[in-house]
Amino acid sequence: METINLIAGIWWNWMGPMLIQITVLILLISTIDLLIQKWVWPQIRYGLWLLILVKLLIPPGWSFESGVISHARVWADKKLKEN
Numbered sequence: 001m002e003t004i005n006l007i008a009g010i011w012w013n014w015m016g017p018m019l020i021q022i023t024v025l026i027l028l029i030s031t032i033d034l035l036i037q038k039w040v041w042p043q044i045r046y047g048l049w050l051l052i053l054v055k056l057l058i059p060p061g062w063s064f065e066s067g068v069i070s071h072a073r074v075w076a077d078k079k080l081k082e083n
Contacts, residue, residue: 017060025055 029048037045 014060018056021060022052022055025052 029052033045033048
């Protein structure tokens with residue numbers, strides 16, 4: 001039973017961030033889709049929804065050094081050390 005709990009913990013540590021990221025992306029794209037549906041070609045809207053599929057194929061921990069979130073983490077760590 002402990003092995004199953006260990007495997008489930010590892011799985012959740014990987015899937016938890018993915019769940020949050022994909023939920024935010026779906027909410028963002030659906031809002032954008034509602035706002036632009038009258039003015040944009042359907043192909044562009046389908047391309048937006050395709051971003052969700054691409055995000056599902058990319059692991060949640062994959063990031064770039066030049067990304068916004070990586071800079072925000074560095075800034076947050078500096079603020080925490082100052083306090």
